Amino acid sequence: MMASSYSAKDEDGHITVSGPGGGTLRNKKPENTAFKQQRLPAWQPILTAGTVLPAFFIIGLIFIPIGIGLYVTSNNIKEFEIDYTGDDTSSPCYNCAKNFSWNNTKSCTCTIPFQLDQPYESNVFMYYGLSNFYQNHRRYVKSRDDSQLNGNIDSLKKPSKECEPYASIDNKPIAPCGAIANSMFNDTLTLFYNDPNGTSVPIPLTSTGIAWWTDKHVKFRNPVGTNSNLTAVFQGTVKPVNWHRPVYELDTDPENNGFINEDFIVWMRTAALPTFRKLYRIIQKKNTMAPTLPRGNYTLVVDYNYPVRSFEGRKRMILSTISWMGGKNPFLGIAYITVGSVCFFLGVVLLVIHHKYGNRNNSANISN
């Protein structure tokens, strides 16, 4: 009783393991849409010497003037820089630097005379510069508590672990906590103009407007307690180890005291590179016709509190005017002139190529 026909009918009963395109075994006729048939209307640009050529010339023609403008602008910016690290015996700050100790209660003062060859018109910006100071070290960058700085009471009492080892002393929270705050730059720089008639006139330095507006007004907030008195709010916290004064005594002006002290805010914006400058003071232009800083002799008086010798760092004071593009930096001008010239040059090269071999290329591509 061996019946006998092998048929493949059985196969149809099986389910096909279908991939993404499968869906069902018997799919319907595919829709004839431009998308599904890969026939979407498309723009097919082709870059050829002919089309790129004008672009190169235009770029060249725009970039070179901009570059020249930038370069000139940068050159017109007046900048004066003085290194007062004091590692050299001849330096006025040598003694202060050499005798530095964290235990010194009295600050060491040194005076550095200098001369401006040119008058500084308009506002003059006073920077302090540090070298070989790794504000961008990972351990350093993360050693802060932004929520504490934003005025959060809980964080004030219990700083984040990121602040270690500058989070607390003897179970008392440090405010502001962290390595950044702890190492805040605390040299005091003052300027005197030595009048030709012999008197030394102090130059008024504005200490506001040096930090980002949003930092000063939103990101950094003093904690608001029941008491409007800052001293009371910071009750129960201790000052950072290396500070001379607690945070609520940074300035007498209540709008520039505590966490919203602008010197502090500027310091808290960590620098990108180990050599950096930070805005310290602004010398506002007076309403008279006289330049802000006339030509002549000046004295820089430094309250030397900030040690840098241990890590071979350097300290500088910089006086600079500012243009629309910021401080003095010839790089942008040079970059623009270079790129502009390169483009222009390539434009010329392409023009030659285009003229010599262009006809062939053209016939190949124009039809598209």
Added chain:
Amino acid sequence: LSSSIENHRTLGSRTIYVGHRPCPANEVFIPPKFCDNRIVSSKYTVWNFLPKNLFEQFRRIANFYFLIIFLVQVIVDTPTSPVTSGLPLFFVITVTAIKQGYEDWLRHKADNEVNKYRVTVLEDGRRIQKESEKIKVGDVLEVEEDETFPCDLILLQSSRDDGTCFVTTASLDGESNHKTHYTVPDTERDVESLNATIECEQPQPDLYKSLGPENLLLKGATLKNTQSICGKSIIAFFTGTILKMGKTILSKALVCTTLKYVWQSKPGQDEPWYNEKTLKEKETNLYLNMFTDFLSFMVLFNFIIPVSMYVTVEMQKFLGSFFISWDKDFFDSEIEEGALVNTSDLNEELGQVEYVFTDKTGTLTQNNMEFIECCIDGHQYKYRDASSEVDGFCVTDGPMNTVQQKAGREREELFLRALCLCHTVQVKEGFIASSPDEIALVQGAMRYGFTFLGLESKTMKILNRTNDVEMYELLHVLNFDPVRRRMSVIVRSISGETLLFCKGADSSIFPRVKQEEVEKIRMHVERNATDGYRTLCVAYKHLTAEEYDQVDSGLREARLALQDREEKLMAVYNQVETGMNLIGATAVEDRLQEEAAETMEALQGAGIKVWVLTGDKMETAKSTCYACRLFKRNTELLELTVRTLESPGKRREDRLHDLLLEYHKKTVQDAPPAKTRVASQDYGFIVDGATLSMVLNSSSENNLHDYKDLFLQICQNCTSVLCCRMAPLQKAQIVKMVKNSKGSPITLSIGDGANDVSMILEAHVGIGIKGKEGRQAVRNSDYAIPKLKHLKKLLLGHGHLYYVRIAHLVQYFFYKNLCFILPQFLYQFFCGCSQQPLYDAAYLTMYNICFTSMPILAYSLFEQHISIEMLLENATLYRQIGKNAMLRWGPFLYWTLLGVFHGLVFFFGVWFLFSNPALQDNGQAFGNWSYGTIVFTILVFTVTLKLALDTRHWTWINHFVIWGSLAFYVFFSFFWGGVIWPFLRQQRLYFVFANMLSSVSAWLVIIVLILLSLLPEILYVVLRKPRGPYARQKLVQSSAGGIQSPRSSARPLLMRTFSDESNTVS
């Protein structure tokens, strides 16, 4: 039974007890152990799914790598949070697991359907319904008509009187004709009480050997669902690049760690007073510290191989495959189906195919024989429908009353009677025969008025033209065999005439007929053969009574011989089949699939080698190859078959050796070097299954172990290769051999039947044709298409585009992450090698997920650097991307250099700017996060614009996504920096972006650096060889005219036939 089987007793044989009743003769009965009849194609069970799947997933090097990174992030204090790599990894693993789980569930269902199939088992005289999986070796089964054999069987009893059954082996070898099988002799007794043992060989892959015993019935090939996992070239590139990048990361991390400790060794650097370590950090071991630092660096640089690339590639493949199933060109109105994509992992492999292995029956041909024409005494008769073109051959009032009627009526009728009598066709609701050709011939004769009515107790009945029934007594059938290549019948007519009719291949008939008749016919036969028709010659012979008696006794004697029966029979056959009269020849067409020839020509034009692997006879297969223009008129055929091995006085092995060396000399050694291909001779190679197994198995016996090598080299130097009489597993063997040959070329198998499954599974890309022969091939394929002609667009169109797309995708990903991470690396030199990230964590995470992922995804889905029409028209374009052209060293180096250049420009451009960080017009200074944000902004814009430069096909989606991404970046940056986020520990980016935009210098530097970065790219695009579609076309034309041999354009087959006809006939 016993005598024939005992001869086979070898070491590897197995003994089976029929009905589980041991032979009493056996001294000891050891219950033999055989495996059960269950089919398991599923991979997992409920219990082992999770561990097994996870294990398999993490065996992929990329997943494992990401797992390690994630673990490092969890354990070690690293600059970025573990979430950045953990979340995407978790996502990828989960999605993959769900997908694989679902697919396995489907496989379980399919398995169960087969395993739970009810079969009838005879046990102790009772019929018992059993599930198919519970069949044991030795069970006696009862199979009804039209049922599938649930396992391999031995035919013990049949319901037919003559103890035969008809079987189609469509799912084994693709031949859908009926094969006759006989019951085992001496089992006429009641099967229920049968007591027998069977000794047989161990299972073996050579189908034709085991098909030999005519009473063995084979079960449909057991299929294992082992689909290839992923595209080879991309995976190789993936792995290669991941390893390369891994090395880069390692070396970068090593450099940084070393530098860090060098830097720290200077006094006051490691721990200046302003930056003291915590107590814990101080206490940890120096070496442990070094190791953690090393790991931290690795985590920091690991973004160079983002998990997202993995996700993007998977997405591209998944979404990209929709375009194949959506393509309306693949839709076949006959079966109302389009293409089916079973695996989306192989889209790009379609653009890399070097070898195509195609099945013949049902794939190249429709397996639908049709009688085309015949020639009687040198006069051509062509049958035409009345509707067809009216010419001299048109038949209106009866087929033979034509103008061209030149042969005598008697000769015509003799010829038609020969067609009607000389065959082994059975009549049963139409004709059934072991060869479709015979059916076509009988049907052809029917159209001319002679109808075969059937065979009844040795009497053949024919309805002739005048509607009379003619009776012939069938005396002997001299069966067809491949060596003789002809068959004959001896019949006796009513009038007592004894006639021998013989039909066979021209080469075997011509020497046996009167020579003067040959020439008239030969011309026709040759022309028909070149047209791709299957030709047969028909001859007859009168036998006198004495002659017949002699033949009759000779045949009877030979049939009864116990030894050398085959040879003795052959001798008698040869003796009888001589001195015949040639009547005519027939031409039967195995109709080719639509556009088969055009498709094959396009594939060859694309530099793809086409191999035909078929279970069919050599002659048939050869004529098909001619018809699809795989072999051309000027192709020199090298044959390595049983026939060419038959050589007097020589052992087959020696002959094989000689032939191999000869062919090798011809094709490999004497071939002109590749450059001067112009005039080189086209070779076609023909090999059959038996010879192939000799070649492949020779290694162990002989010291001539290089047969396989020789063989492969010959094959690779031939334009087309034809392998006939292949068992399914031999097909797979061939594919495997080529796949593993030097340079491991990408192989593609295409077939429609279950017999092709093994080669479909073996090849890199398996394509199933939704043909008539069941769904096995489709189910096991990677892609299924309704017709062979669709292969052209699948490879030349879709394959090409997908390859370009994904190659670009992968390269671009490495490029964009190289210039993403390089500034990060450089920054370490300026921050005391402290692993400080340059970019904010949000940017690090979002870069690959949001800011730069969509444009490349859109590119990799929609790009058409050359339009599909152009790709289809110019098959040679396919050669340009061959051998993984876009992922080789050259392009990879280019992308790497570009990435390095961009990274350097970004970092140092901004570095120069930051030599004075007072960048605002109010004198305020920028910090490290501004630095990172400026670099990042330049990065995002440059990388996106670079892609814009590469995009040749801008659809609205590309526009939307490219400009949208940039807009999103700006929007996100504002948003991210505009709010004090309560969940963040540090508000690093608070208003950093807005402040950056308020600085003119930042704007200027961003613009100039983007332009500077893109300049070389623009120059490269402008100055490289013209690559516009039209320029390409020119290139193609020039090369086609010059270097490459011009391929004959695809003319319609019919036109060609006529023009060639005029060549030969006139």
